[in-house]
Amino acid sequence: MDMPEVFRSIHTGHAPETILRLVATGLFFFLLLLPLAGLSCDLIQAILNGSSDIMVPLLLTPRRLGLLGASIGLASAVAGAGIIIGILFMSALTTTRRNLLYGILLLLLALAGIPPYIHALTWSEAFHSAAAVFPGVPSTGWLISFWVELMALLPLSLFLSWIAFASVDTRLTDAGRIVRSDLQVLFSITLPLAAPALGAAFGFVFLICCTDYSVPSLFGADVYALDIFAQFSASNSPSQAFLYALPLLLVTLIVMIACRRGIRTLAQTPDWLPVRHGTPPYYPGWFLALQRGAAAMVIVQIGVLFTGLILAIQGPEALITSILMAQNELMFSLFTALLVIVISVPLAYAAAGELSRPGIRGAAAWTITLIPLAVPAPLIGIGMITAGNLPVLSAVYPGLIMPALVSVVRFAPFAAIVLFIQKRFIDPALFDAAAVFTRNRADTLTRISLPLYAPGLVVSAGILAALTLAELGATLIVSPPGHATITMRIYNYLHYGSSSDVAGLCMMVTVLTLAVSTGTILAIWALSRHFTTGTGKSGT
Secondary structure, three states: OOHHHHHHHHHOOOHHHHHHHHHHHHHHHHHHHHHHHHHHHHHHHHHHOOOOOOOHHHOOOHHHHHHHHHHHHHHHHHHHHHHHHHHHHHHOOOOOOHHHHHHHHHHHHHHHOOOHHHHHHHHHHHHHHHHHHOOOOOOOOHHHHHHHHHHHHHHHHHHHHHHHHHOOOHHHHHHHHHHOOHHHHHHHHHHHHHHHHHHHHHHHHHHHHHOOOHHHHHOOOOOHHHHHHHHHHHHOOHHHHHHHHHHHHHHHHHHHHHHHHHHHHHHHOOOOOOOOOOOOOOOOHHHHHHHHHHHHHHHHHHHHHHHHHHHHOOHHHHHHHHHHHOHHHHHHHHHHHHHHHHHHHHHHHHHHHHHOOOHHHHHHHHHHHHHHHHOOHHHHHHHHHHHHOOOOOHHHOOOOOHHHHHHHHHHHHHHHHHHHHHHHOOOHHHHHHHHHHOOOHHHHHHHHHHHHHHHHHHHHHHHHHHHHHHOOOOHHHHOOOOOOOHHHHHHHHHOOOOOHHHHHHHHHHHHHHHHHHHHHHHHHHHHHHHHHHHHHHHHO
């Protein structure tokens, strides 16, 4: 916020609200930049102290080049395959009834919140069962890592692909169908117009896969993100870990910058459920076979997920026992998720206004907001520890809530983007009218602002809860002794082989994730009905 705007707010009597919003927005961007700031300070201090081995990590050995290439290749293959399957699957739904399409999208959104390590467990069980019948079936390696990552990120890939399709003006495709075949319209009109959003979807999935190490490490595939964690564990030097991570960080930042315009297109798509009329498209037999294959993969993904968990649990007693054994980790995870929501939602609410700004200011706000998506999870954890140990912040080092803070850094940008989308659907004239007719600012907040922003606030809280329950890469580094999350317990157990206890914990996390997603969906539905009914009554 510039100074003239502050002066105008003081003149109109809105100074307290304006200053509060300014402080919250500054704190939001401060937290997002804090890990990189802490790492930069440690690097500068190491250089000034003349550390002789500080520049050793900049030497790209053949092993590191191989890890970097393998990580980029894995993430590219997963993102590319996911978007291709998304195009095939979603192109068959362009004329689906609105209610059915709504249900499919909500199911995909709920499944997207299930942690990758749960998919790793279920597919590991499936591979072991297949190896009993077909001894040559591998159970570890890069191919298995690719498949499990693809299945774990498939719901998200499908959902983002649909948003890309929804960003295309249906009038253009309807006009094209008059003179060209449906397949030509798809490849000559729909896909080129959706290309920026599809590119953003590819980049988004690429960043998630490239900065995660949980699935590859479980299947014996070394990736660069895991090596960052190993480097820090061996040297205990944040600056060396920072320099070691620079090659991967450079790649992810390039991808983020290239996809920034497309990410804004995804966020600004006006209607994810546009009305589509006309006859269903007619595609040749070979393309229909590809569409059916994509649909079969989606069905298999869902079937293996739930069937694998049910079969791996050895009865209700084993499930109850595993939950009771992990009750401390469960309570700490729930406490962390609640704390993330309490911190992130108000800050994201304030920052959403900055994302709406035009020009350089808005571009800078978007860049800072998207930076955590490009930073590997271990590096965020290392950066937060380093920043917390700086002389300025060491007196208030928040050890117990550090797992919550790293989740705020990683996931608060999602809340800001959701609230930015919600803000775009609100007519500013409503706030101008409220300023004239309401009695005071508190009345405006409770009767106007919060009801209008309620759907976005509920979605933000649901996304934050689901992502925090699944977070591992940064939490594994910053959690204080004796305060592990449920994700850490499951991940450690998975390295010793799956068991009924692990399956029981994974089932519990799955149920929690689906409960959060379903509760979010039902809350939005209830709010929409309430406000629609209220509008109708006031109109009569």
